[in-house]
Amino acid sequence: MDTEVDPALTRLKGVGAQLAEKLERLHLRQIPDLLFHLPLRYEDRTRIHPLGQLRLGQHALIRGRVVNTSVQYGRRRSLLVRVRDDSGEVGLRFYYFSAAQQRQLQPGTAIQAFGEARRGATGLEFYHPEYSAADDDGALPAPSGTLTPVYPTTEGLTQKRLRQLMEQALAWMRTSDELPDLLPASLREQWQLPALPTALDFIHNPPPATDLETLISGDHPCVARLAVEELLAQHLGLRQLRHQARAEAAPPLHSQGGTLQQQLRASLPFALTAAQDRVLEEIEADLARPVPMLRLVQGDVGAGKTLVAVLAMLRAVDAGWQSVFMAPTEILAEQHARNLTAWLQSLGIEVVLLLGRQTRRQRTEALARIAAGAACVVGTHALFQEEVRYQRLGLVVVDEQHRFGVDQRLLLREKGRQQGLVPHQLIMTATPIPRTLAMSMYADLDFSVIDELPPGRTPVVTTVMNDAQRERVIQRVRDACTDRRQVYWVCTLIEDSDELQAQAAEELYTQLTEALQPFRVALVHGRMKNSEKSAVMSAFKAGETQVLVATTVIEVGVDVPNASVMIIENAERLGLSQLHQLRGRVGRGAADSYCVLLYRPPLSQGGKARLNTMRSTSDGFQIAEQDLLLRGPGEVLGTRQTGEAGFRIANLQRDQHWLPAVKQLSETLEREYPDMATALLARWHPEGLNYGKV
Numbered sequence: 001m002d003t004e005v006d007p008a009l010t011r012l013k014g015v016g017a018q019l020a021e022k023l024e025r026l027h028l029r030q031i032p033d034l035l036f037h038l039p040l041r042y043e044d045r046t047r048i049h050p051l052g053q054l055r056l057g058q059h060a061l062i063r064g065r066v067v068n069t070s071v072q073y074g075r076r077r078s079l080l081v082r083v084r085d086d087s088g089e090v091g092l093r094f095y096y097f098s099a100a101q102q103r104q105l106q107p108g109t110a111i112q113a114f115g116e117a118r119r120g121a122t123g124l125e126f127y128h129p130e131y132s133a134a135d136d137d138g139a140l141p142a143p144s145g146t147l148t149p150v151y152p153t154t155e156g157l158t159q160k161r162l163r164q165l166m167e168q169a170l171a172w173m174r175t176s177d178e179l180p181d182l183l184p185a186s187l188r189e190q191w192q193l194p195a196l197p198t199a200l201d202f203i204h205n206p207p208p209a210t211d212l213e214t215l216i217s218g219d220h221p222c223v224a225r226l227a228v229e230e231l232l233a234q235h236l237g238l239r240q241l242r243h244q245a246r247a248e249a250a251p252p253l254h255s256q257g258g259t260l261q262q263q264l265r266a267s268l269p270f271a272l273t274a275a276q277d278r279v280l281e282e283i284e285a286d287l288a289r290p291v292p293m294l295r296l297v298q299g300d301v302g303a304g305k306t307l308v309a310v311l312a313m314l315r316a317v318d319a320g321w322q323s324v325f326m327a328p329t330e331i332l333a334e335q336h337a338r339n340l341t342a343w344l345q346s347l348g349i350e351v352v353l354l355l356g357r358q359t360r361r362q363r364t365e366a367l368a369r370i371a372a373g374a375a376c377v378v379g380t381h382a383l384f385q386e387e388v389r390y391q392r393l394g395l396v397v398v399d400e401q402h403r404f405g406v407d408q409r410l411l412l413r414e415k416g417r418q419q420g421l422v423p424h425q426l427i428m429t430a431t432p433i434p435r436t437l438a439m440s441m442y443a444d445l446d447f448s449v450i451d452e453l454p455p456g457r458t459p460v461v462t463t464v465m466n467d468a469q470r471e472r473v474i475q476r477v478r479d480a481c482t483d484r485r486q487v488y489w490v491c492t493l494i495e496d497s498d499e500l501q502a503q504a505a506e507e508l509y510t511q512l513t514e515a516l517q518p519f520r521v522a523l524v525h526g527r528m529k530n531s532e533k534s535a536v537m538s539a540f541k542a543g544e545t546q547v548l549v550a551t552t553v554i555e556v557g558v559d560v561p562n563a564s565v566m567i568i569e570n571a572e573r574l575g576l577s578q579l580h581q582l583r584g585r586v587g588r589g590a591a592d593s594y595c596v597l598l599y600r601p602p603l604s605q606g607g608k609a610r611l612n613t614m615r616s617t618s619d620g621f622q623i624a625e626q627d628l629l630l631r632g633p634g635e636v637l638g639t640r641q642t643g644e645a646g647f648r649i650a651n652l653q654r655d656q657h658w659l660p661a662v663k664q665l666s667e668t669l670e671r672e673y674p675d676m677a678t679a680l681l682a683r684w685h686p687e688g689l690n691y692g693k694v
C-alpha cells in the first residue's frame, strides 16, 4: 500500500512497535479504529471548582496554595498535602511519593489538581490526584476548553497517551481526505444525522455544556451517527451475502406428483395446521426455482417445525435429490433420526444417521450409504466434515439455527456444491426473534413464521417456588409419577462448565433416586457417552423411567409427549429464551402440564422480572421481546459468548429504533451510491464480515 494513504496507526507520531502492540490489544490497528474507539466516560476539567463547595464523590478540577506538606504514619506511610483556596481546604494524599515531590510541594506553592473527593482522615481528600505545581513564573495550565474523555485502555497505556494519539488522529481526519463521509448529505439530512467528522470531533472533545448522559448512553445523535454507520455496514454485508447466494444456481426441485407427501400426510393421526400448510407452500415455491432457497422458518416450541421440514425433504426425494437434516446436538439428531425413520420407513425411504462419535464401523457404513445416494441424512456438524461425500445434495435443513453461525451456513452450502449447483437451505429456529432484530441480523434470509400451535395443547401452568420448598416440589413429582406421568428435572448452573454441571446433576440424581422410591429416576448430561445418552433418552421416551434428571442438554427440541411436569433449578439465573425453550419440553400431550421454577433467594430485580414474565405468558414472541429488553440481543440470538453480536459501537438493544432506518439506508445506498456502500463495508469489515459473530 502507498504510504500516503496508509492509515496504519504507526503513522502517528510516537507510535513504535511497542505502542502499536498495546494498541493492537485494544483491536486498534488503523487510525479510523482509534477514532471509533469511544470514551467510557468524561471528566469535567473545564472549570476550577471552589474547595468550599466540594462534595463527596465529586470529580473536580481544583486550584489552591499548599498550606503544609507532611508525611503521615497511619496504617501505611503517606504524604499529605493540605491545599487551600478562598473558600476552603482539601487534602491531597499520596501513598507513593518521592523526596523530590515532597520538596516541590512547599507551603505557598500554587497547585492545580484533578481527582475525586473522597472521605479521608482529615475530611475530604483526593487520593493520588493528577496535579501540576506552578513552575518558577507561577503559571498553572489553563483549564481545558472541552470535556476530557476517559477511554477503555489496556495495561501500560495511559489515558494521557491515548488522548494525545486521539488528538493526532482527529487532526489527520480534518486534514486528509482519508476518512470520507460515506453517508451522502441528503440521507444524513433525512435521518438528522451529523456528518462523520462533526460526530467524531464532538465525541472526543465535547463542549462543556454537553449533556453527558446522552453521550454515554449513546442516545446522542453523534453516537447514533456512528452506530447507524456500523449497523449499516453489517446490513450491507449481509445483503451482499444474499446477492452472492442468489447468484448461485440450485437444482429446481419439481414435484413428480407429490405422492410421497400425500402418503406421509395420510399416515399422520392429525392434519397440518393452517400455518404449517402456508409455510410449506412458501418453501415449495422456493424449491421449485433454480436459485438456492435461503429461508428462515420461525415457530414457537411445539409448533411442528420438524414435520414441515420433513415434508420439504420429501419434495427433494420426490425430485430425485438427497436432503440432510442437521441438528445442534447428538441427542436431537438421534431423536430426529428416530422420528424420520418412523415416518418414512413405510414409504420405503432410507434414513441415515451420521454423528461425530459413532463407532468406526457405523461411520464407515453411514458414509458409504450417503455416497451411494441415501435419500435422507440426519446428523450434527459431522454432516459437513471432510470425508462426507454426497451423491446429489438438493436440500439442507438446519434445525435450531441460533446455534449455528453464518459461516457454518456457508460451509454447508459449499459442501453440497456439485457441478455448479448448490443445495437449497432451510433454517429453523424456535427462538422467536423480534422482527426488527431479525431484519438486521438475518438480512441475508427470507422469513416464514409458523404462528400457530397444533390444536389441543394445554397451556403449561407455571409456578415460581423458593428452593426452601423443595420438599413440596418432590411431593408434586411423586404425585405426577403416581398418575403415570413423567417428569423432567433440569439442573442448571451458571458456569458453562460441563464438568460442574455433570457433577451437580449426579448429586441431584442420587438425592432424587432416594427420595422418589420406588419410581425410577434417570440421568442425562453432556459428559456421558453418546450411546449412554441415547439409551437413557429411549428408556425415558418408552416410559421405562419416570423422572429424567438432565442438564440443559435437553433444552432444545426433545419431544416426549407423556412428560408433563418440568422442574427447573436455579431458574432465576437463566435467560427468558432458555427458560421458554426448556418449558416447551412439556405441554406436548393432552395431559395438564406444570412447570415449577425453583429459585434461591435473594432474587435480583432482573431475576424477579424474568420469573414473572414466565409465569404470566407462554407466547414465545412476547418472551423474546422481554428478553431483548431485559438482557439484550446477545442472549436472544444466542451469541452471548461472542459479546454484543460483535459490534464495536452499535448496541442492538439501544439502537433498535434505528433498524428500520438502517434497512432503508442500505437499500438506497446499494441502489444509488454503490461505491459508498462498498467503501462502508471495507471500512468496518476490512477482512470481510465476521460471520462467526453474527
Ligand code: ADP
Residues within 6 Å of the ligand: 270, 271, 272, 273, 276, 299, 300, 301, 302, 303, 304, 305, 306, 307, 430, 454, 455, 557, 559, 561, 588
Ligand atoms: P418444534 O416446532 O418445537 O420443533 P416439533 O416438530 O417437535 O415442534 O413438534 C412437536 C410435536 O407436535 C411433535 O410430536 C409433532 O409430531 C406434533 N405435531 C406436529 N404438527 C402437528 C399438528 N399439525 N397437529 C398435531 N400435532 C402435531
Ligand code: MG
Residues within 6 Å of the ligand: 305, 306, 399, 557
Ligand atoms: Mg424442533
